[in-house]
Amino acid sequence: MRAISTSEAEDILNIIFTNAHLRGFSYYRDCWLIHFEPVSDAVYQGHKLPHEMILRIESQWHIGTTENWDKSVKKLYRADLIEPIEPILAYELTALMWSKDNGYGDDVKKVLCRDGSIKLILKGEREIVIMNKCENMVVAWCISDNTDELESTWSLAWDGVYCFRSPT
Numbered sequence: 001m002r003a004i005s006t007s008e009a010e011d012i013l014n015i016i017f018t019n020a021h022l023r024g025f026s027y028y029r030d031c032w033l034i035h036f037e038p039v040s041d042a043v044y045q046g047h048k049l050p051h052e053m054i055l056r057i058e059s060q061w062h063i064g065t066t067e068n069w070d071k072s073v074k075k076l077y078r079a080d081l082i083e084p085i086e087p088i089l090a091y092e093l094t095a096l097m098w099s100k101d102n103g104y105g106d107d108v109k110k111v112l113c114r115d116g117s118i119k120l121i122l123k124g125e126r127e128i129v130i131m132n133k134c135e136n137m138v139v140a141w142c143i144s145d146n147t148d149e150l151e152s153t154w155s156l157a158w159d160g161v162y163c164f165r166s167p168t
Contacts, residue, residue: 001155001157001163001164001165002163002164002165003161003162003163003164004162004163004164005162006113006114006115006162008162008164009113009156009162009164010111010112010113012044012156012164013111013113013118013143013156014110014111015042015043015044015049016036016038016042016044016049016053016143016156017036017038017053017108017110017111017120018108018109018110018111019038019039019040019107019108020036020037020038020039020053020107020108021036021037021039021106021107022034022035022036022093022096022097022106022107022108022122023035023036023037023052023097024097025090025093025097027086027090030058031056031057031058032055032056032057032061032089033054033055033056034054034055034057034093034128035052035053035054035055036052036053036054036055036108037051037052037053038050038051038053039107044166045166047154047166047167049154050145050153050154052145053143053144053145053154054143054144054145054146055130055141055142055143056139056141056142056143056144057130057140057141058134058139058140058141059130059131059132059133059134059140059141060131060133060134061089061128061129061130061131061141062089062128062129063089063092063093063096063126063127063128063129064092064126064127064129065127066129072088072092073085073088076088076091096122096124096126099124106122106123106124106126107122107123108120108121108122108123109121109122109123113162115132116132116133116140116158116160116162117129117130117131117132118130118141118158132158138159139157139158139159140157140158140159141157141158142155142156142157142158143155143156143157144156144157152165153165153166153167154166154167
């Protein structure tokens with residue numbers, strides 16, 4: 001892995017995610033796995049991107065603007081749950097996947113980076129905002145071609161700096 005700049009990270013994320021379809025998600029061991037499928041054979045540094053990329057999120061994140069997210073939480077919050085925010089995230093992701101405007105899975109329009117946080121802006125004008133800090137984990141987020149980052153050939157992660165790995 002090598003450290004890269006914010007602008008290079010944003011370029012890579014846009015190559016990976018522009019027009020990619022949101023295909024599914026799961027919650028496993030305190031992290032979210034969101035699956036995206038690129039629609040074309042995108043290439044970076046002469047290497048073809050995989051046909052599925054997995055966004056692993058271990059930091060705080062939300063869907064929509066902060067104001068809209070706060071409204072969703074207020075509306076759907078249940079104090080009787082051990083983890084009350086995770087079901088709201090699952091609901092919102094499911095709604096994105098089944099949106100009438102976007103067919104099966106919402107498509108990514110563009111990605112913005114700032115200080116390790118990323119924002120995926122979707123074609124339906126919704127957004128997925130991922131923060132750059134996590135309390136108990138080393139990596140706030142990671143995009144890779146495998147659920148196990150160590151076994152992946154591609155990955156881009158934030159652990160205080162942007163770290164990128166591609167096939168050699």
